Amino acid sequence: MALKQHLLDTGFSNSLADASLFIRSSGRHITYVLVYVDDIIVTGSDSATVAAVLCAFAYRFSIKDPVDLHYFLGIEVTRSKRGMHLMQRITDLLHKKNMLEAKPVSTPLPTTPKLTLASGFPLQDASQYRSVVGSLQYLSFTRPDISYAVNRLSHFMHQPTHEHWQAAKRVLRYLAGTPTHSIYLHASSPLSLHCFSTSLVNLQGFSGADWAGDTDEYVSTNGYVIYMGHNPISWSSKKQNGVARSSTEAEYRAVANTSAEFRWLCSLYSELKVDIPAPPVIYCANVGATYLCANPVFHSRMKHIALDYHFFRNQSQSNKLRVSHVSTHDQLADTFTKSLRVSAGVFQDWRR
Structure with a gap:
């Protein structure tokens, strides 16, 4: 609330579409501030205006030295003149589940048979399944190709079975074979x-x-x-x-x-x-x-x-x-x- 009040007092308006976004427009210059708890992105059309906003932050709050955007909420950001690359590392997840050396597969889920609530026998301990699916939900922020698989696996969180767990491990095998797939935003x-x-x-x-x-x-x-x-x-x-x-x-x-x-x-x-x-x-x-x-x-x-x-x-x-x-x-x-093979063109x- 203190941060929000500071932004409002310095001429920013709170976005109606996204409560975490603050916007200030002055003449030809516009500045954006995106806030997630204590992680903040400041950007705009004029570097001097952005620097002034950062100085105002430093005067009012105790903040770390501002740096170029390279990591935000687990998403690695690599910028160049040609665009911006958004990527999430999957090495830790695969290592935690002993899947680093797993044999890769070409699709996140098989086309047949379809998973159902009654597929297989219930797992004695469902915590590992829920942990993996939760990690996959977050990973889908930069991996649209696993969105359908994550959606299907999420339906069985309350009572996962052995077959559901095998399907979750298949997604990990798919990720092991596609570690560099991510999102690239073109500047041009x-x-x-x-x-x-x-x-x-x-x-x-x-x-x-x-x-x-x-x-x-x-x-x-x-x-x-x-x-x-x-x-x-x-x-x-x-x-x-x-x-x-x-x-x-x-x-x-x-x-x-x-x-x-x-x-x-x-x-x-x-x-x-x-x-x-x-x-x-x-x-x-x-x-x-x-x-x-x-x-x-x-x-x-x-x-x-x-x-x-x-x-x-x-x-x-x-x-x-x-x-x-x-x-x-x-x-x-x-x-x-559907559980389709994602084409190279996509x-x-x-x-x-």
Whole structure:
């Protein structure tokens, strides 16, 4: 609270989209302060203004000498003129579980058989399983490729079995074979085809759903990955609420959940003083869901869907976002809804 009050007193405003973010705009210069407990990132468009903010911190609080960003909340940051590399070390986790020399595998989870609540016999001590899955949840901050696997393994935290533990160790084997996979954010990423200003961005997202993929409850899994230019900035793999009666309904719900993330990102960019010149695009591989997004007349078999899933239709009609069809071959969100082999092209987008 003392830190927050200090920032407010020195001209910063607290972001409505993210309570840990503080923004100060003065003329052509803008400064950002991101706070997580006692770890603080200060950056901005003018180095002299940033230095003044740091001096004010030092005068009011006892702080360590400021250094360039290279490590934050377990994420290693390597910067260059070409961009920023975000990486989390997995050596400690693999060493702790005696998996450093494990034989690598090509996918985090096998395509068959699917894990269920009744798979295998219960573990006598579930603490090790829960510890590994908790570590994997944190690791997925820079490893989108394991998001689906982590989501599946998290469903069995209350009563994991021997097969669940074997699946968790498979993810560790996958990580052992891909220790350098991470996120690379390009400084020169293409932003808009019609404008070359650095304050303009082009948002696009891929949305998908694995219809009735959970054989225990027959619910579908949402998956999306959102890009700013070529840079992935948000991704998710999560079970839907309730059972979808068709693949079109499952994909439609997935698009609705993705559009909610888009609206939050648009609000955040607005506070960051970043203009979005064109409506964000959501790419969906389901033709029926794509048509349903654009057609204001509800199909009789869709009228049972909860109203909150229709809110993004107004966003589309008011030109705040756009839903576009994409072929299944090019649907990146499938990585977040199924146990698929991640293509080299997808990783090239994530890493390069």
